[in-house]
Amino acid sequence: MVVExxxxxxxxxxxxxxxxxTQYLAEKCAGLGLSNYYQVSVGDNEERLSAAIAQxxxxxxxxxxxxxxxxxxxxLTKEVASKVLGLELKEDAHTKxxxxxxxxxxxxxxxxxxxxxxxxxxxxxxxxxxxxxxxxPGLIIHTKDNKHLILMPGPPxxxxxxxxxxxxxxxxxxxxxxxxxxxxxxxxxxxxFVETEIKDIIESQSNPTIAPYAKTGEVHLxxxxxxxxxxxxxxxxxxxxxxxxxxxxxxxxxTDENITLEECVINLLKKNHLTLATAESCSGGLFAGRIVxxxxxxxxxxxxxxxxxxxxxxxxxxxxxxxxxxxGAVSRQTAQEMAIGVRKxxxxxxxxxxxxxxxxxxxxxxxPVGLVYIGCSINDQTDVREYRLRxxxxxxxxxxxxxxxxxxxxxxxxxxx
Amino acid sequence: MVVExxxxxxxxxxxxxxxxxTQYLAEKCAGLGLSNYYQVSVGDNEERLSAAIAQxxxxxxxxxxxxxxxxxxxxLTKEVASKVLGLELKEDAHTKxxxxxxxxxxxxxxxxxxxxxxxxxxxxxxxxxxxxxxxxPGLIIHTKDNKHLILMPGPPxxxxxxxxxxxxxxxxxxxxxxxxxxxxxxxxxxxxFVETEIKDIIESQSNPTIAPYAKTGEVHLxxxxxxxxxxxxxxxxxxxxxxxxxxxxxxxxxTDENITLEECVINLLKKNHLTLATAESCSGGLFAGRIVxxxxxxxxxxxxxxxxxxxxxxxxxxxxxxxxxxxGAVSRQTAQEMAIGVRKxxxxxxxxxxxxxxxxxxxxxxxPVGLVYIGCSINDQTDVREYRLRxxxxxxxxxxxxxxxxxxxxxxxxxxx
Numbered sequence: 062m063v064v065e066x067x068x069x070x071x072x073x074x075x076x077x078x079x080x081x082x083t084q085y086l087a088e089k090c091a092g093l094g095l096s097n098y099y100q101v102s103v104g105d106n107e108e109r110l111s112a113a114i115a116q117x118x119x120x121x122x123x124x125x126x127x128x129x130x131x132x133x134x135x136x137l138t139k140e141v142a143s144k145v146l147g148l149e150l151k152e153d154a155h156t157k158x159x160x161x162x163x164x165x166x167x168x169x170x171x172x173x174x175x176x177x178x179x180x181x182x183x184x185x186x187x188x189x190x191x192x193x194x195x196x197x198p199g200l201i202i203h204t205k206d207n208k209h210l211i212l213m214p215g216p217p218x219x220x221x222x223x224x225x226x227x228x229x230x231x232x233x234x235x236x237x238x239x240x241x242x243x244x245x246x247x248x249x250x251x252x253x254f255v256e257t258e259i260k261d262i263i264e265s266q267s268n269p270t271i272a273p274y275a276k277t278g279e280v281h282l283x284x285x286x287x288x289x290x291x292x293x294x295x296x297x298x299x300x301x302x303x304x305x306x307x308x309x310x311x312x313x314x315x316t317d318e319n320i321t322l323e324e325c326v327i328n329l330l331k332k333n334h335l336t337l338a339t340a341e342s343c344s345g346g347l348f349a350g351r352i353v354x355x356x357x358x359x360x361x362x363x364x365x366x367x368x369x370x371x372x373x374x375x376x377x378x379x380x381x382x383x384x385x386x387x388x389g390a391v392s393r394q395t396a397q398e399m400a401i402g403v404r405k406x407x408x409x410x411x412x413x414x415x416x417x418x419x420x421x422x423x424x425x426x427x428x429p430v431g432l433v434y435i436g437c438s439i440n441d442q443t444d445v446r447e448y449r450l451r452x453x454x455x456x457x458x459x460x461x462x463x464x465x466x467x468x469x470x471x472x473x474x475x476x477x478x
Numbered sequence: 479m480v481v482e483x484x485x486x487x488x489x490x491x492x493x494x495x496x497x498x499x500t501q502y503l504a505e506k507c508a509g510l511g512l513s514n515y516y517q518v519s520v521g522d523n524e525e526r527l528s529a530a531i532a533q534x535x536x537x538x539x540x541x542x543x544x545x546x547x548x549x550x551x552x553x554l555t556k557e558v559a560s561k562v563l564g565l566e567l568k569e570d571a572h573t574k575x576x577x578x579x580x581x582x583x584x585x586x587x588x589x590x591x592x593x594x595x596x597x598x599x600x601x602x603x604x605x606x607x608x609x610x611x612x613x614x615p616g617l618i619i620h621t622k623d624n625k626h627l628i629l630m631p632g633p634p635x636x637x638x639x640x641x642x643x644x645x646x647x648x649x650x651x652x653x654x655x656x657x658x659x660x661x662x663x664x665x666x667x668x669x670x671f672v673e674t675e676i677k678d679i680i681e682s683q684s685n686p687t688i689a690p691y692a693k694t695g696e697v698h699l700x701x702x703x704x705x706x707x708x709x710x711x712x713x714x715x716x717x718x719x720x721x722x723x724x725x726x727x728x729x730x731x732x733t734d735e736n737i738t739l740e741e742c743v744i745n746l747l748k749k750n751h752l753t754l755a756t757a758e759s760c761s762g763g764l765f766a767g768r769i770v771x772x773x774x775x776x777x778x779x780x781x782x783x784x785x786x787x788x789x790x791x792x793x794x795x796x797x798x799x800x801x802x803x804x805x806g807a808v809s810r811q812t813a814q815e816m817a818i819g820v821r822k823x824x825x826x827x828x829x830x831x832x833x834x835x836x837x838x839x840x841x842x843x844x845x846p847v848g849l850v851y852i853g854c855s856i857n858d859q860t861d862v863r864e865y866r867l868r869x870x871x872x873x874x875x876x877x878x879x880x881x882x883x884x885x886x887x888x889x890x891x892x893x894x895x
Contacts, residue, residue: 339763347764356838369776453610
């Protein structure tokens with residue numbers, strides 16, 4: 062079955078809020094096996110909202126509207142939907158009582174206005190879905206043409222529980238098929254290279270399907286299957302996942318949706334009984350920041366230094382003055398001495414160093430903006446890699462961090478096991 | 479003029495990503511005086527994308543498409559838009575060279591695939607907008623019917639600079655009435671407090687209008703005026719800006735749209751001839767990372783340490799064992815000794831220390847998750863502030879960084895001038 066989402070609210074059109082409701086509903090509905098082809102946002106305007114609803118009714122089975130159910134004159138969703146469907150609005154005694162209770166439970170004793178009672182008006186034949194976190198009830202309208210129009214409040218704290226408790230069960234009984242997916246996460250390869258490598262699989266498959274997603278320095282391949290049960294879906298996915306893992310080998314860092322690259326690196330450090338120290342120059346603490354973002358990072362991470370000036374590189378982690386003078390702060394040799402230096406200073410088993418030119422200034426013909434050296438020192442083995450990155454300062458720094466994570470992962474895979 | 483946004487990508491329909499691009503563009507276009515009535519998301523599907531573009535052409539003057547410009551078979555935006563407009567695609571030599579350079583600058587010497595060259599195909603008559611952060615160029619197509627179709631890459635780090643540098647100026651010359659806005663940036667006060675304080679101004683004004691935007695730890699008040707010239711608009715804005723500055727006093731850190739909080743702090747450090755050192759625990763390098771993100775940070779920043787374990791706090795920056803034992807790593811006393819310690823180690827004039835419990839584990843009744851101490855040591859004066867932050871690990875760390883920036887700013891304003 063096909064679902065279409067319509068978000069109602071001028072604040073969306075003005076860019077005052079990010080439309081997280083639609084992302085939430087889209088993800089949930091995909092998981093329930095529903096297809097989604099269009100998402101529309103429209104303002105609190107009768108003519109345009111009316112057009113959007115009519116169009117959605119012409120191309121989807123289920124139409125989910127969020128927002129515009131409030132008590133103000135601006136809130137039009139229920140009124141316009143009823144008009145499009147030719148349904149009359151009638152006061153619902155149950156909803157009226159709930160609104161009264163809502164206010165009295167909160168100690169609000171003022172006389173309720175006509176606007177408040179507007180929320181108790183229900184299109185004839187609609188199923189009322191109680192709102193446990195606000196005054197606007199949800200509404201499910203099953204039309205004569207077998208379409209399902211579902212109206213839900215916009216505030217996420219009202220929408221999410223209503224969807225979980227009442228709307229999702231309603232949708233489940235409409236669509237018996239399940240959707241199940243698995244993600245293969247890859248580093249060290251570009252998106253177009255990965256796609257070319259699996260073009261044959263993508264083209265020959267319809268269930269499961271494979272979709273690539275690019276992230277900074279990573280490519281995620283999502284394998285999605287439709288089936289009558291989770292087990293059946295898993296059976297469809299397994300051989301494809303195996304083949305992808307075979308093709309990308311060590312570049313696959315996980316097949317677990319919830320594991321990030323930094324978590325993978327931390328797990329490898331733990332497995333190899335290594336602690337980690339960091340010496341960062343151009344990335345200025347971002348690498349350490351990403352490691353520390355993992356809860357429990359303290360098990361493997363004790364110390365990082367941000368050696369932004371030459372003096373600190375010398376005084377704190379013992380990079381030699383001759384090295385800096387002869388090769389410069391951004392050089393293979395300095396990266397090597399930074400990695401060894403911070404490993405010794407900290408007594409850690411592993412160390413990462415990052416030194417580069419993030420720009421916009423500071424580049425030269427010989428050493429252009431984007432030139433980055435990453436050093437990795439594990440026990441007594443130290444490797445350095447040169448990277449030539451492009452983009453603005455922010456991007457060069459972000460890529461440095463991802464490449465350093467991947468480099469550390471590769472060094473452990475190579476040297477430790 | 480009316481603008482319509484079309485976001486292209488199956489990942490949006492599946493709810494894999496939140497559509498922040500449209501929010502960004504909607505906010506920017508509203509600021510440029512453009513009206514927006516519909517926002518549409520559609521998948522990488524020829525038929526449906528084609529229908530969405532045709533419909534947008536029928537009801538808007540400017541159509542902005544994001545996404546689907548990548549090198550893969552799935553990426554269809556350019557191909558479909560050209561088909562709808564009846565334009566042929568031709569290889570663009572300039573773009574081809576840029577793509578070659580992009581890869582060779584990254585030290586990628588493999589033969590580029592047919593997919594890569596797809597990105598050099600341009601609809602006839604389109605204006606090419608160089609992408610400085612990726613391989614997909616932007617495209618501006620001015621049609622015979624006087625519509626403007628603008629195609630931009632989906633990744634935000636490519637989209638945002640392209641919009642700022644090339645698309646916004648193009649839009650500005652299309653719309654003769656100027657919209658001029660000024661932003662008052664505030665730290666240290668909550669959004670609802672700020673709103674309450676200016677309710678009278680918001681309600682009494684229609685030109686200029688005032689809109690508050692909440693950012694992590696900051697509130698930005700945007701004053702926007704419509705007028706026939708920039709000078710006229712400025713005249714409308716000036717008295718309002720003055721009143722807002724009066725009401726929020728020292729909490730206003732800038733009235734310059736382009737100045738970030740970290741830049742403001744760096745400028746204050748320079749003005750006071752201070753260099754900065756950092757000692758971070760729970761924030762794990764994020765504070766230094768934010769400082770270093772400003773080009774030219776090396777003028778004032780030489781050194782940071784990430785002292786994640788007690789040993790490093792002792793050995794590297796001289797926090798006393800008794801202090802750690804008696805008060806704990808997360809305490810006013812430890813924050814104080816960290817700030818003084820790293821200032822002395824580095825010889826910097828100013829130092830910031832951050833120690834706290836970011837969770838999810840590690841909290842207790844006495845020291846709950848979210849308890850953070852920030853120390854600020856300038857010359858011989860050291861202050862420590864206690865914060866009780868809410869939210870997940872990521873959020874607590876982000877807020878710590880913003881509050882540390884604000885604290886450093888306030889200490890300089892208080893002690894230095």
